[in-house]
Amino acid sequence: MDANEVPQEGNATLGGHRKAMYARGADGRIGIVPSSGWEAEEIVTLQAVEDLDRLAADARKRALAGSTSALEYHMYKARMDLTLLSQVSGIWAWRVRRHLRPDTFARLRPALLARYAEAMGISVDQLKRVD
Amino acid sequence: MPDTPNTFSHQHASHCESGVMSAIVRHYGLPLSEPMALGLSSALSFAYLPFIKLGGLPLVAYRMPPRAIIRGLQKPLGIRMRTETFRSTARGEARLNSLLDEGKVVGLQTSVFWLPYFPGDMRFHFNAHNVLAYGRDTANGDYLLSDPVFEEPMRCAPADLARARFARGVLAPKGLLYYPETRPSEPDWGKAIPAAVRKTVRIMLRAPIPLIGIRGMERVARAVERLPATGDLQKSKLFVGHLVRMQEEIGTGGGGFRYMYASFLEEAASLAARPALAELAGELVEIGDGWREFALATARMIRDRDPFDPARLAALLRAQAAREKTFFGSLDRAIR
Numbered sequence: 078m079d080a081n082e083v084p085q086e087g088n089a090t091l092g093g094h095r096k097a098m099y100a101r102g103a104d105g106r107i108g109i110v111p112s113s114g115w116e117a118e119e120i121v122t123l124q125a126v127e128d129l130d131r132l133a134a135d136a137r138k139r140a141l142a143g144s145t146s147a148l149e150y151h152m153y154k155a156r157m158d159l160t161l162l163s164q165v166s167g168i169w170a171w172r173v174r175r176h177l178r179p180d181t182f183a184r185l186r187p188a189l190l191a192r193y194a195e196a197m198g199i200s201v202d203q204l205k206r207v208d
Numbered sequence: 209m210p211d212t213p214n215t216f217s218h219q220h221a222s223h224c225e226s227g228v229m230s231a232i233v234r235h236y237g238l239p240l241s242e243p244m245a246l247g248l249s250s251a252l253s254f255a256y257l258p259f260i261k262l263g264g265l266p267l268v269a270y271r272m273p274p275r276a277i278i279r280g281l282q283k284p285l286g287i288r289m290r291t292e293t294f295r296s297t298a299r300g301e302a303r304l305n306s307l308l309d310e311g312k313v314v315g316l317q318t319s320v321f322w323l324p325y326f327p328g329d330m331r332f333h334f335n336a337h338n339v340l341a342y343g344r345d346t347a348n349g350d351y352l353l354s355d356p357v358f359e360e361p362m363r364c365a366p367a368d369l370a371r372a373r374f375a376r377g378v379l380a381p382k383g384l385l386y387y388p389e390t391r392p393s394e395p396d397w398g399k400a401i402p403a404a405v406r407k408t409v410r411i412m413l414r415a416p417i418p419l420i421g422i423r424g425m426e427r428v429a430r431a432v433e434r435l436p437a438t439g440d441l442q443k444s445k446l447f448v449g450h451l452v453r454m455q456e457e458i459g460t461g462g463g464g465f466r467y468m469y470a471s472f473l474e475e476a477a478s479l480a481a482r483p484a485l486a487e488l489a490g491e492l493v494e495i496g497d498g499w500r501e502f503a504l505a506t507a508r509m510i511r512d513r514d515p516f517d518p519a520r521l522a523a524l525l526r527a528q529a530a531r532e533k534t535f536f537g538s539l540d541r542a543i544r
Contacts, residue, residue, distance in 0.1 A: 078467060078497055092327025095359055096459070097222040099243070099467035101493060107471035109220065109242075109461075111359065117500075117507035118456045121449040124510055126329050128446060156321065158263055161333055164377040198322070198371070 080110045088114020090122040129156050140207045146182030147207045148173075148193060155197040166196035216313055216342040218354045218361040222461030222468060224338040225277045226251065227356025228315045231340055233285060235313050238392040240285075242356075246271075247472030248400060249280025250407040252465050254532075256424040258431070262378060263333070265450045268428065270464030272411075274336035274379060278315070278386055284400040287392040293382040297374045300383030301366065304341060307387060313342045313354075317384040319375030325355075325362045334458075335379040337372075357459045397479040405476070405485075405543045408469075412536045422536070425529035433522035445510050448521055452503045463496030470496065484542040488535070495531050502528065 078100045095111040102108055133153035139145040152162050163170040168189070176182050176189075187201070194204045216235055221227025221242045230245040246252060251272045258266040272280075278289055294300035307314050320326055320334045339362075343352040350363040364372075373383045412421040419427055428451065435444040455464040470492040477486035502524045508514045509521070 078462060078493065078500065083462075090327060090329035092329070094327065096357065097220045097461065099222065099461040099471050107243075107467065107474055107489065107493065109222070111220065115456070117452070117504045120507040120511055121452045121503075122329055122457055124446065124449045125332070125453060128442075156331070156333060160261075161263070161377050165375075167376075196376075 083110045083112045084115035085113045086116045086119075088116070088119040088122075090114075090119055090126070129153060137207055140179075143179055146177050146179045147205055148182055149177045150207050151193075151197055151199065151204055155199075157197070162193075162196060166192050168192065216354065219356070220359045221356035221459075223271075223459040223465070224355070224357055225274065226468075227459075228338040228340045228354075229277050229281055231354060231356065232313060232315060232388060233281065233287065233392045236287075236388055236391050238285065238394060240392075241471075241475060243468045243472035244475055245277055245281060246465065246468055247408075247476060248284050248395075248404045249277040250404045250411070251277045251280060252408050252469045253411050254421055254424045254464075256419050256428045256431075258419075260378075265447065266431075268451055268454045270455055270460060270466075274317070280404075281392075284395045284404065285392040286390070286395070288389040289386050290389050291384060291386040293384050294374075295382075297370050297383070300373060300385070301370055304385055305344070307385070308341060308344055312387050313340055315340055315386040316369075316373060317381035318369070318372035319381065320372075322368060322372035322375055323355075323364060324368050325358075325364065330457075333375070333377060335375055335377060335381055397476075398481065401476045401480040401482075402543045405473075405539060409536050409540045409543070412532065413540065422529050422533045425525060425532070429522045429525035429529065432518050432525060435518040437516055437518050441516050444518065445516065448506045448518075449510055452506050455499055456503055463499040466492055466496035466499060482542070485539075488539055488542060491535055491538070495528065495535060498524075498528050498531060 080100045080102045083098050083100045091114050095113050097109045098112045099107055100110045133150060136145060136150040136153050140147050140150045157165065159170055159173055163173050176185060190201050190204060194201045219231060221230065226242045226245040230240045230242045233240040253269065253272045255269045256266065260267040281287060282289055292303065294303065304314060316339050318337050318339055320337045321331045340354040341351050342354055344350065345352065345363065349366055351366065351369050353362045353364055355362050373381055375381065415421045432448060435447060456462065461468040470489040473485045473489035473492065477483055505524060506521060509516045
């Protein structure tokens, strides 16, 4: 890739930052050229973000309908899945799975709620609500 | 080791670990480019580990595992790196503060998700990011960070940095910090470069398991070929998109580190007086272009601009594997 071929397409996921790419400059040497982004990369980043957003939106709908707990919604909103939430909170995966049931979640001890809230960086109040 | 007063200068880099390590080595007196840090530590690679899942997707990497560059530079540069991890957050913070008070620059492993200065769309739970702390704001206690993948130095509040350093999950950093105990010295390039290149050739061509190097690429090609091409394409598309994210998004300098390694070969050619390496650098740039073509073809299929065709993507991957096989064969002969 030559320096003048380094994409400058303004990838929105970079939030206005530029990333360093390596390309062949006019002097014939390969070196750093800042890039404002490439559409192909934006597409694959947004694909991952949209997939997590979709899971969160779907969990939100089910939580409001009462078929899952608020925990599932917050889990996806924090860009986690069951495995990761289990690792981060230190709560066994089978227990996390149980806590996705609305009735079980409603009866959770404050100490457990606090661990989930801490793992996802939100308050216990937020955790109980589906906003 | 006496420390230079705080005259740290930030430099923009492509990749976090190579960027941090070249910054540390430069700070302690030896000019070292980011590509040289990558090449000299033999960090270029390819790995496909389907049994390790991150967010439900298999681990794919275009480089050696985290910490390979930190460890790999020790021998060629005669620099002893001290690494420390902590069980308690408080101890980890206290240790970082005391090292900074001594005037050291300190490398840190962090999660990306908990660093507030990252753009929202880039904040995933990836735990093997590297930044360099070079001081603190005396007024509010913010850490002054040189995050190599950003153009400008960053700052981060203590609570956020603690959270990022002690994130849990796969590749948990456990507060890892690292700093040199001895000053780097200029290696005998004529020996260090061939040794580092030979190791990379060995990994790419002769790894003992078929998931590493060229055989790993062939294995990925087979996995792509087997993806369902009809019905619900969501999962299939996430898999191929993941390959491209690992190749481009994770600060590789484009083309899954291939352009950066080409830059290393170019620099190595003059330092080690082996002009053949400069010619091979040109070939590797073309291979990097091939990876970018794969990324573009994949992105177009994800957005339905082209019909989803796993067989075509697999063919592109096989072609890349074949080109790299030839390339590393020539590199092997050139470095003997």
